[in-house]
Amino acid sequence: MIKLLQKSGLIIVLSLPFMAYANTAASPTAHEEAAVDFCSFATEGVMRIAAARQVGIDQAKLVGELNQSMGAMRSQMAAATADTLDQYWKDATERLYQEPIYGSEPDKQAFVMAVGESSFNHCLEQTLAAPTS
Numbered sequence: 001m002i003k004l005l006q007k008s009g010l011i012i013v014l015s016l017p018f019m020a021y022a023n024t025a026a027s028p029t030a031h032e033e034a035a036v037d038f039c040s041f042a043t044e045g046v047m048r049i050a051a052a053r054q055v056g057i058d059q060a061k062l063v064g065e066l067n068q069s070m071g072a073m074r075s076q077m078a079a080a081t082a083d084t085l086d087q088y089w090k091d092a093t094e095r096l097y098q099e100p101i102y103g104s105e106p107d108k109q110a111f112v113m114a115v116g117e118s119s120f121n122h123c124l125e126q127t128l129a130a131p132t133s
Contacts, residue, residue, distance in 0.1 A: 038081070042089070042123050043123060045089050047112055049062065049066075049093050054111060054112060066090070070086045
């Protein structure tokens with residue numbers, strides 16, 4: 001029994017550096033966390049734009065609402081972040097309003113979900129590729 005405990009203790013002690021490395025390797029950097037936070041917020045907006053398109057909201061009305069929302073949010077974030085987000089949503093609006101309005105609710109929902117997934121992945125790829133300052 002003592003030998004078994006000694007072997008178990010030795011295995012645990014020898015594996016500690018590997019567990020610490022695995023834990024460190026899995027932890028996102030501050031840049032990665034910031035990118036995920038930004039892209040999650042940006043994607044939520046893009047999905048709302050896609051949903052607005054699918055329910056038939058007029059593009060000019062939506063752009064007005066986006067401008068109003070961005071005006072309110074600008075004081076709560078860095079100017080560069082607000083500018084990036086504003087442009088991201090404007091570009092998404094232009095692209096999404098070229099898409100058709102689907103006939104069935106499942107098709108509309110699938111469209112919005114696909115837009116969300118694509119938007120998040122694209123945003124994350126672009127944000128992580130950008131140089132950090």
